[in-house]
Amino acid sequence: MGWLTYCKTFQAAGQLIRQSMEQRFRRETDLTAEVYAGCITKFDSSILNGGPPVYCVTGIEVIEHLDPEILAGFEKTIFGLIQPPVVILTTPNAEYNVVFGYEAGRFRDPDHRFEWTRAEFEEWCTKICAKYPAYTFALEGIGEAQFRHDPSLGHASQMVVFRRSKDDSDKNSGALSTKTISGK
Numbered sequence: 001m002g003w004l005t006y007c008k009t010f011q012a013a014g015q016l017i018r019q020s021m022e023q024r025f026r027r028e029t030d031l032t033a034e035v036y037a038g039c040i041t042k043f044d045s046s047i048l049n050g051g052p053p054v055y056c057v058t059g060i061e062v063i064e065h066l067d068p069e070i071l072a073g074f075e076k077t078i079f080g081l082i083q084p085p086v087v088i089l090t091t092p093n094a095e096y097n098v099v100f101g102y103e104a105g106r107f108r109d110p111d112h113r114f115e116w117t118r119a120e121f122e123e124w125c126t127k128i129c130a131k132y133p134a135y136t137f138a139l140e141g142i143g144e145a146q147f148r149h150d151p152s153l154g155h156a157s158q159m160v161v162f163r164r165s166k167d168d169s170d171k172n173s174g175a176l177s178t179k180t181i182s183g184k
Contacts, residue, residue, distance in 0.1 A: 041073030
Protein backbone atom coordinates (compact mmCIF):
# COMPACT_ATOMS: atom_id res chain seq x y z
CA MET A 1 0.00 0.00 0.00
CA GLY A 2 1.34 3.45 -0.93
CA TRP A 3 2.12 6.10 1.67
CA LEU A 4 -0.69 8.44 0.55
CA THR A 5 -3.22 5.62 0.55
CA TYR A 6 -2.09 4.70 4.07
CA CYS A 7 -2.40 8.29 5.30
CA LYS A 8 -5.88 8.73 3.88
CA THR A 9 -7.51 6.48 6.43
CA PHE A 10 -8.65 7.75 9.81
CA GLN A 11 -6.97 4.84 11.54
CA ALA A 12 -3.63 5.57 9.91
CA ALA A 13 -3.95 9.30 10.57
CA GLY A 14 -4.71 8.60 14.19
CA GLN A 15 -1.78 6.22 14.52
CA LEU A 16 0.58 8.77 12.97
CA ILE A 17 -0.66 11.55 15.24
CA ARG A 18 -0.43 9.40 18.35
CA GLN A 19 3.02 8.03 17.48
CA SER A 20 4.32 11.50 16.75
CA MET A 21 2.88 12.92 19.96
CA GLU A 22 4.18 9.98 22.00
CA GLN A 23 7.67 10.44 20.61
CA ARG A 24 7.75 14.20 21.18
CA PHE A 25 5.81 14.62 24.40
CA ARG A 26 5.69 12.06 27.20
CA ARG A 27 2.41 12.53 29.06
CA GLU A 28 1.19 11.44 32.46
CA THR A 29 -2.44 11.69 31.35
CA ASP A 30 -4.30 10.56 28.26
CA LEU A 31 -4.17 12.71 25.15
CA THR A 32 -7.31 12.89 23.06
CA ALA A 33 -7.31 14.32 19.55
CA GLU A 34 -10.26 14.64 17.22
CA VAL A 35 -9.75 14.14 13.49
CA TYR A 36 -12.44 15.71 11.33
CA ALA A 37 -13.39 14.91 7.77
CA GLY A 38 -15.97 16.47 5.54
CA CYS A 39 -16.58 18.89 2.73
CA ILE A 40 -14.72 22.18 3.06
CA THR A 41 -17.83 24.19 2.20
CA LYS A 42 -20.67 22.17 3.73
CA PHE A 43 -21.66 22.17 7.38
CA ASP A 44 -23.43 19.26 9.06
CA SER A 45 -25.90 20.92 11.44
CA SER A 46 -26.32 17.71 13.43
CA ILE A 47 -23.01 18.47 15.13
CA LEU A 48 -24.67 21.38 16.92
CA ASN A 49 -26.45 18.75 19.00
CA GLY A 50 -23.70 17.66 21.35
CA GLY A 51 -20.78 17.65 18.92
CA PRO A 52 -17.36 18.26 20.40
CA PRO A 53 -16.11 21.85 20.39
CA VAL A 54 -13.62 22.87 17.73
CA TYR A 55 -10.75 24.87 19.19
CA CYS A 56 -8.71 25.46 16.05
CA VAL A 57 -9.13 25.10 12.29
CA THR A 58 -6.06 25.02 10.06
CA GLY A 59 -5.78 25.33 6.31
CA ILE A 60 -2.16 24.88 5.33
CA GLU A 61 -1.62 25.89 1.70
CA VAL A 62 -5.29 25.16 0.91
CA ILE A 63 -7.15 28.36 0.04
CA GLU A 64 -5.22 29.05 -3.18
CA HIS A 65 -6.68 25.80 -4.58
CA LEU A 66 -10.28 27.03 -4.16
CA ASP A 67 -12.37 28.68 -6.85
CA PRO A 68 -13.96 31.97 -5.67
CA GLU A 69 -17.39 30.46 -4.96
CA ILE A 70 -15.82 27.59 -3.01
CA LEU A 71 -13.63 30.03 -1.08
CA ALA A 72 -16.77 31.97 -0.12
CA GLY A 73 -18.37 28.74 1.12
CA PHE A 74 -15.20 27.91 3.07
CA GLU A 75 -15.33 31.34 4.74
CA LYS A 76 -18.99 30.88 5.74
CA THR A 77 -18.41 27.36 7.05
CA ILE A 78 -15.36 28.25 9.14
CA PHE A 79 -16.13 31.75 10.40
CA GLY A 80 -19.93 31.77 10.25
CA LEU A 81 -20.86 28.25 11.34
CA ILE A 82 -18.00 26.42 13.08
CA GLN A 83 -16.65 29.64 14.65
CA PRO A 84 -13.53 28.23 16.30
CA PRO A 85 -11.52 30.43 18.68
CA VAL A 86 -8.47 30.14 16.41
CA VAL A 87 -8.12 29.78 12.62
CA ILE A 88 -4.67 29.40 11.06
CA LEU A 89 -4.31 29.67 7.29
CA THR A 90 -1.27 29.79 5.03
CA THR A 91 -0.91 30.60 1.35
CA PRO A 92 1.97 31.36 -1.04
CA ASN A 93 3.27 34.91 -1.26
CA ALA A 94 2.99 35.81 -4.96
CA GLU A 95 5.67 38.50 -4.63
CA TYR A 96 8.22 35.84 -3.74
CA ASN A 97 7.72 33.86 -6.95
CA VAL A 98 10.45 35.82 -8.75
CA VAL A 99 12.96 34.16 -6.39
CA PHE A 100 11.96 30.87 -8.06
CA GLY A 101 12.53 32.42 -11.49
CA TYR A 102 8.82 32.62 -12.34
CA GLU A 103 7.46 35.31 -14.62
CA ALA A 104 4.90 37.70 -13.17
CA GLY A 105 1.51 35.99 -12.99
CA ARG A 106 2.88 32.43 -13.07
CA PHE A 107 1.64 30.29 -10.17
CA ARG A 108 3.77 27.81 -8.25
CA ASP A 109 1.32 25.00 -8.89
CA PRO A 110 -0.94 24.51 -11.91
CA ASP A 111 -3.85 23.71 -9.55
CA HIS A 112 -3.67 27.14 -7.87
CA ARG A 113 -6.65 29.34 -8.69
CA PHE A 114 -4.85 32.43 -7.41
CA GLU A 115 -1.75 33.51 -5.53
CA TRP A 116 -2.00 36.66 -3.46
CA THR A 117 0.53 39.36 -2.73
CA ARG A 118 0.91 40.29 0.91
CA ALA A 119 -1.36 43.30 0.39
CA GLU A 120 -4.05 41.16 -1.29
CA PHE A 121 -3.90 38.60 1.51
CA GLU A 122 -4.22 41.34 4.13
CA GLU A 123 -7.18 42.81 2.23
CA TRP A 124 -8.91 39.40 2.22
CA CYS A 125 -8.26 39.00 5.96
CA THR A 126 -9.66 42.47 6.62
CA LYS A 127 -12.82 41.59 4.67
CA ILE A 128 -13.22 38.39 6.73
CA CYS A 129 -13.06 40.40 9.96
CA ALA A 130 -15.50 42.98 8.61
CA LYS A 131 -17.96 40.22 7.76
CA TYR A 132 -17.30 38.27 10.99
CA PRO A 133 -16.52 41.03 13.52
CA ALA A 134 -15.88 38.63 16.42
CA TYR A 135 -12.52 37.91 14.73
CA THR A 136 -9.23 39.79 14.64
CA PHE A 137 -6.13 38.71 12.76
CA ALA A 138 -2.34 38.82 12.76
CA LEU A 139 -0.14 38.19 9.72
CA GLU A 140 3.27 36.47 9.68
CA GLY A 141 5.77 35.31 7.09
CA ILE A 142 6.79 31.67 6.86
CA GLY A 143 10.35 30.68 6.10
CA GLU A 144 13.42 32.82 6.08
CA ALA A 145 13.20 35.89 3.92
CA GLN A 146 15.82 35.34 1.24
CA PHE A 147 18.75 37.48 2.30
CA ARG A 148 20.38 37.03 -1.12
CA HIS A 149 17.33 38.53 -2.77
CA ASP A 150 15.41 41.72 -2.30
CA PRO A 151 14.09 41.61 1.28
CA SER A 152 11.06 43.62 0.20
CA LEU A 153 9.74 40.40 -1.41
CA GLY A 154 8.95 39.02 2.02
CA HIS A 155 8.72 35.32 2.81
CA ALA A 156 7.90 32.36 0.57
CA SER A 157 4.55 31.80 2.28
CA GLN A 158 2.32 33.92 4.42
CA MET A 159 0.23 32.97 7.43
CA VAL A 160 -2.73 34.52 9.16
CA VAL A 161 -3.91 33.69 12.66
CA PHE A 162 -7.52 34.70 13.24
CA ARG A 163 -8.70 34.86 16.85
CA ARG A 164 -12.30 35.07 17.97
CA SER A 165 -12.93 37.45 20.85
CA LYS A 166 -13.39 35.90 24.28
CA ASP A 167 -16.72 37.70 24.62
CA ASP A 168 -17.98 35.51 21.78
CA SER A 169 -16.77 32.18 23.26
CA ASP A 170 -20.21 30.59 23.58
CA LYS A 171 -20.52 30.36 19.78
CA ASN A 172 -18.15 27.38 19.37
CA SER A 173 -19.98 24.48 17.80
CA GLY A 174 -18.39 21.39 16.33
CA ALA A 175 -17.31 19.99 13.00
CA LEU A 176 -18.22 17.53 10.35
CA SER A 177 -17.48 13.91 11.26
CA THR A 178 -15.12 12.75 13.95
CA LYS A 179 -12.91 9.91 15.08
CA THR A 180 -11.43 10.09 18.56
CA ILE A 181 -7.86 8.94 19.09
CA SER A 182 -6.72 8.40 22.66
CA GLY A 183 -3.48 7.24 24.18
CA LYS A 184 -0.76 8.04 26.69
